[in-house]
Amino acid sequence: MPPEPDADVATAVAGVDAGTVDERVRALVGSDAVYTIRELAERAGTSLELAHTFWRAMGFPNVGENHVVFTDSDVSALRSMASQLDEGRIDMSTAISLLRAQSHTTDRLVLWQTEALVEGLSRQLGIDDTSARRLFLDRVGGHTEVLEKQLTYAWRRQLAALLRRTEAEVATREPSADLGPGGADRYPLTRALGFVDMVAYTRRSTELGSAALADLVQTFEYTSRDVITSAGARIVKTIGDAVLYVADDLVLAAEVCVDLIAALTAKERMLPVRASLVWGEVVSRFGDIFGPSVNLASRLVDVAPAGSVLMDSATADELSARDRVGTFRMVPLPAAGLEGIGQVSPVELVRAAP
Incomplete structure (x- = not known):
């Protein structure tokens, strides 16, 4: 017999109010949205064109000039990428490629992680898919810190392994x-x-x-x-x-x-x-x-x-x-x-x- 959901589970499954999801999103992006894309560019010290390019390369849809979408975390990310361009460390083509790489990869990653957690809840508690997704929305805050740390750990390990392989390959190649x-x-x-x-x-x-x-x-x-x-x-x-x-x-x-x-x-x-x-x-x-x-x-x-x-x-x-x-x-x-x-x-x- 599948386990009976406890009272907290039953409450979460009954429905997650919009405030709960808003709270989860605020925790992820740092605050409620406060800036338009023009204000994002101004605060990051970049051109409006670069701000649009940055957002599109991240894989998100175009935003209107008056839409309040961005937070201080977006300002920080855009400013960091702009500094790499200003200092000549990378060119625009490289910047766009890097942004697309991380956006494409993390888009797949968060989908994979979400489906794994939803499937796990469904299996462990004997509940249907819809109920498991509602419960996931309620409980995702308990996973984000570990998932973020594991992502950084895996990225560092994979880059370290690639550096070793590249070193071995070019050592004997003219x-x-x-x-x-x-x-x-x-x-x-x-x-x-x-x-x-x-x-x-x-x-x-x-x-x-x-x-x-x-x-x-x-x-x-x-x-x-x-x-x-x-x-x-x-x-x-x-x-x-x-x-x-x-x-x-x-x-x-x-x-x-x-x-x-x-x-x-x-x-x-x-x-x-x-x-x-x-x-x-x-x-x-x-x-x-x-x-x-x-x-x-x-x-x-x-x-x-x-x-x-x-x-x-x-x-x-x-x-x-x-x-x-x-x-x-x-x-x-x-x-x-x-x-x-x-x-x-x-x-x-x-x-x-x-």
């Missing part, structure tokens, strides 16, 4: 390596790219209820994150039914591919999965990666049979040269036509028998 034949720009990063996706997800998702679909997607994402990150590879993005990851080492990336297929296949009620693996050059922007290698990996996974991992022949040759202990077997397959790429000779990656 600046001239950034130029290809004829002095043209090259894609600056060489990475192993792994794509893993669920087969027939679109059709199956239309047959599932919301709870079953959420469980399917959550199982896929959590399992993928656990296998990928615990091995030392890094997730670039997840797209519901697919995950793209990168690794600096091709053998490690191959191990992740094979292990992830096995881990997902072992999950109850999981759809069949398939994968691709490509070693190639990419460019990183907006927290994502781009380049012909990414396109190739995306197209290869589309033709991979369920339960298999496909590579192109160049990646297979590179892996064979690096796999000195014979961890894997390479199984050549018939040529396949890939949309936008043409004919490719795929090679299936199989873990060798012990």
Whole structure:
């Protein structure tokens, strides 16, 4: 039997008045809104144009000249960014990119955190989704300090790890390596790219209820994150039914591919999965990666049979040269036509028998 909600829970579930939400918002942004966007610019010592650019880059809708929206915390944030521009530490293009990065990331983050807390309340107290969301509005103040501290901690840890990886990568690379034949720009990063996706997800998702679909997607994402990150590879993005990851080492990336297929296949009620693996050059922007290698990996996974991992022949040759202990077997397959790429000779990656 689900637990009976106590009196405080029942009161909160019955309805959260606007004053409660106002109080929570004030605690987050520092006060009630007191400034228009023109007053925001004046107090921050910037142009009105920069204030508008700042707000739009943060991912928020345009505000009218007379709308009172901003607080002293907004003034402080705009002033800090303006000082970086004035001192020449960054240019406008960099400023906009940084603002978009943090806004896009935190928008996803707060949504993820909210859904996790709502789901937890629903599960723990045996209440429906609407009741859990009302209760979340009442109780969110008890979580904000911990969530904020954990965000700062995670950001510092992730930046520290990236600094170490970047140091190791550029230590042995000459600046001239950034130029290809004829002095043209090259894609600056060489990475192993792994794509893993669920087969027939679109059709199956239309047959599932919301709870079953959420469980399917959550199982896929959590399992993928656990296998990928615990091995030392890094997730670039997840797209519901697919995950793209990168690794600096091709053998490690191959191990992740094979292990992830096995881990997902072992999950109850999981759809069949398939994968691709490509070693190639990419460019990183907006927290994502781009380049012909990414396109190739995306197209290869589309033709991979369920339960298999496909590579192109160049990646297979590179892996064979690096796999000195014979961890894997390479199984050549018939040529396949890939949309936008043409004919490719795929090679299936199989873990060798012990």
